[in-house]
Amino acid sequence: MAAVITKPLTQHIRPDREPLDIKAYEYAGGYQAARKALAMSPLDVQKVVGDSGLRGRGGAGFPTGMKWSFVPMGPDAPRPKFLLANADEMEPGTFKDRLLLEGVPHLLIEGMLISAYAIQAEIAYVFLRREYYQSARVLLRAIAEAEQANYLGKNILGTPFSLELRLHQSAGRYICGEETGLINSLSGRRSTPRAKPPFPQFVGLLGKPTIVNNVESLCCIPGIMQYGPEWFKSLGLTKDAGTKLYGISGRALRTGLWELPMGTPLREILEDHAGGMQPGYTLRGLLPGGASTDFMLPEHLDTPMDFDAVQEAGSRLGTGTMILLDDHTCPVGFVHNLIQFFARESCGWCTPCREGLPWVEKILQAIETGCGESADLTVLEDHCRLLGPGYTYCPLAPGAMEPLQSALKYFKQDFVRHIEEKKCPWSQA
Amino acid sequence: MLSELEKNEIGEVLAHALPGQDMSIDVLAIVQKHRGWISDEAVIDISACLGTTPSNVDSVASFYNLIYRKPVGDHVILLCDSISCWVMGYPTIRGHIEKRLGITFGRTTADNRFTLLPVACLGACDLGPAMMIGETLFTKLDEEKIDHILKEHGWQP
Ligand SMILES: Cc1cc2nc3c(=O)[nH]c(=O)nc-3n(C[C@H](O)[C@H](O)[C@H](O)COP(=O)(O)O)c2cc1C
Ligand code: SF4
Ligand code: FES
Numbered sequence: 001m002a003a004v005i006t007k008p009l010t011q012h013i014r015p016d017r018e019p020l021d022i023k024a025y026e027y028a029g030g031y032q033a034a035r036k037a038l039a040m041s042p043l044d045v046q047k048v049v050g051d052s053g054l055r056g057r058g059g060a061g062f063p064t065g066m067k068w069s070f071v072p073m074g075p076d077a078p079r080p081k082f083l084l085a086n087a088d089e090m091e092p093g094t095f096k097d098r099l100l101l102e103g104v105p106h107l108l109i110e111g112m113l114i115s116a117y118a119i120q121a122e123i124a125y126v127f128l129r130r131e132y133y134q135s136a137r138v139l140l141r142a143i144a145e146a147e148q149a150n151y152l153g154k155n156i157l158g159t160p161f162s163l164e165l166r167l168h169q170s171a172g173r174y175i176c177g178e179e180t181g182l183i184n185s186l187s188g189r190r191s192t193p194r195a196k197p198p199f200p201q202f203v204g205l206l207g208k209p210t211i212v213n214n215v216e217s218l219c220c221i222p223g224i225m226q227y228g229p230e231w232f233k234s235l236g237l238t239k240d241a242g243t244k245l246y247g248i249s250g251r252a253l254r255t256g257l258w259e260l261p262m263g264t265p266l267r268e269i270l271e272d273h274a275g276g277m278q279p280g281y282t283l284r285g286l287l288p289g290g291a292s293t294d295f296m297l298p299e300h301l302d303t304p305m306d307f308d309a310v311q312e313a314g315s316r317l318g319t320g321t322m323i324l325l326d327d328h329t330c331p332v333g334f335v336h337n338l339i340q341f342f343a344r345e346s347c348g349w350c351t352p353c354r355e356g357l358p359w360v361e362k363i364l365q366a367i368e369t370g371c372g373e374s375a376d377l378t379v380l381e382d383h384c385r386l387l388g389p390g391y392t393y394c395p396l397a398p399g400a401m402e403p404l405q406s407a408l409k410y411f412k413q414d415f416v417r418h419i420e421e422k423k424c425p426w427s428q429a
Numbered sequence: 430m431l432s433e434l435e436k437n438e439i440g441e442v443l444a445h446a447l448p449g450q451d452m453s454i455d456v457l458a459i460v461q462k463h464r465g466w467i468s469d470e471a472v473i474d475i476s477a478c479l480g481t482t483p484s485n486v487d488s489v490a491s492f493y494n495l496i497y498r499k500p501v502g503d504h505v506i507l508l509c510d511s512i513s514c515w516v517m518g519y520p521t522i523r524g525h526i527e528k529r530l531g532i533t534f535g536r537t538t539a540d541n542r543f544t545l546l547p548v549a550c551l552g553a554c555d556l557g558p559a560m561m562i563g564e565t566l567f568t569k570l571d572e573e574k575i576d577h578i579l580k581e582h583g584w585q586p
Contacts, residue, residue, distance in 0.1 A: 188451025
């Protein structure tokens with residue numbers, strides 16, 4: 001049985017995304033994993049997830065089992081403990097969690113039930129960006145069904161374990177996706193990040209132990225419980241475990257999402273699944289995992305798309321949703337668009353990011369419109385360092401510098417041409 | 430003054446608050462649902478109702494993108510200006526909407542029907558260019574489709 005399950009995340013998603021209701025989900029084997037988990041001890045559930053090698057799908061790739069292991073357990077642990085599903089999905093170019101939220105809400109609920117049980121959390125939230133109205137409708141219906149069936153609520157399936165699952169619809173800010181910003185937002189404040197330590201596992205929402213996990217990470221949990229860590233590891237082509245929702249947007253023949261083995265080579269995703277580039281377009285580069293990842297080049301097409309190999313290629317797997325840069329698109333304009341996003345979404349808490357990003361944005365705009373000077377390139381390079389890791393309060397600004405620094409490395413000549421020709425070589429005018 | 434309906438909905442939200450949890454975001458969303466935007470008066474009313482200061486409520490209200498501190502039209506158009514949509518022709522789409530409605534980003538049409546705002550990636554990058562009006566997502570936009578959607582929302586050429 002286990003051997004034939006190769007797409008644990010999307011196997012139940014219909015092409016029209018009409019989600020399975022609870023009956024259909026149960027009929028397809030749903031909530032069996034939760035039953036199994038509730039019959040085990042919480043620490044044993046943690047161990048299974050730790051052994052599976054699951055790494056967080058929210059962007060950073062932190063091992064999920066290890067993250068959970070820091071949560072205080074036992075009768076003396078502070079209460080209530082919280083489990084928060086990060087469904088803020090605002091990273092430009094990222095559209096993977098939407099598929100899971102709309103297509104298999106019960107998979108997320110089951111994953112959250114098991115995860116909450118493993119850390120003995122009594123309250124869970126789905127932190128959902130407000131623009132995902134369809135996800136909210138689907139989730140609220142599924143939560144009501146799960147409460148009705150006693151997969152949520154008091155004394156779940158006759159055990160002593162109780163869990164309340166709530167939905168929070170965010171009022172919109174990219175920084176809400178950063179886990180401590182998310183916690184601040186849920187407590188009703190501006191979502192500026194918090195200093196770490198203390199880590200949320202000890203001092204999180206309302207000062208209580210809190211775990212934040214990405215939607216896709218949580219959706220991996222039922223499969224791991226049901227079929228075991230060895231099965232999950234065997235799904236990956238490399239030493240990274242599981243499957244991954246890979247996405248492609250931009251000038252590909254077929255844009256979309258595919259659940260594939262972790263470590264699937266970039267070339268296979270782009271050429272076999274996305275059908276290559278649209279006729280007349282040539283690939284110049286791509287961001288492998290959302291707006292805050294370094295460019296990869298056509299020479300990197302044989303990279304297995306797992307956490308370590310993408311890092312060796314000079315970038316990050318990030319969210320695994322790739323944005324293509326084609327030869328009809330100006331690389332300077334491309335990066336300018338990205339930086340505009342980050343400058344607008346900077347939470348304003350720390351000076352380098354609040355002041356530096358708008359400066360970078362203005363310089364890029366100047367270069368793009370033919371008003372740049374060669375000294376501007378030095379200013380840009382300085383900012384890649386000064387807004388990089390260690391200089392800012394949270395990873396937003398360093399993330400913003402990733403596509404810029406790699407564009408300056410790989411597409412330097414295009415920046416120089418803008419400055420020398422005093423115009424964008426791609427603009428019609 | 431908060432209306433009875435608003436007070437009831439707010440009461441519902443406050444009843445579910447956890448100890449120490451400030452519900453101002455949810456409360457702002459409720460009031461905005463009924464009034465379209467959050468006026469200074471609304472900020473004061475909400476702060477009284479939550480037992481906090483107006484500046485506290487405003488610091489939250491002004492921080493979040495989807496809480497409007499200025500009046501908006503009947504339909505708020507949220508046009509994605511992020512990278513995948515940009516690659517797929519967002520500038521043309523933006524230009525077309527601006528021409529049709531005679532407004533730029535941040536403005537409302539004279540008949541108060543439409544407000545046009547940029548929004549960060551709508552999570553429909555494989556189907557860009559994308560935008561939302563109200564709770565509805567529109568994808569694979571082109572000029573013809575825009576005209577059709579605007580007409581459906583009461584735009585007259
Ligand atoms: C600026 C910023 C935005 C983020 N946005 C998201 C997001 O929308 N969704 C998400 O799951 N993680 C996001 N993250 C990562 C989270 O902080 C956190 O690492 C993640 O939710 C942990 O889940 P995981 O361990 O399951 O990957 C963001 C991080 C930063 C710095
Ligand atoms: S780096 Fe930017 S987003 Fe992060 S805390 Fe500083 S100002 Fe806020
Ligand atoms: S970039 Fe427009 S929907 Fe993602």
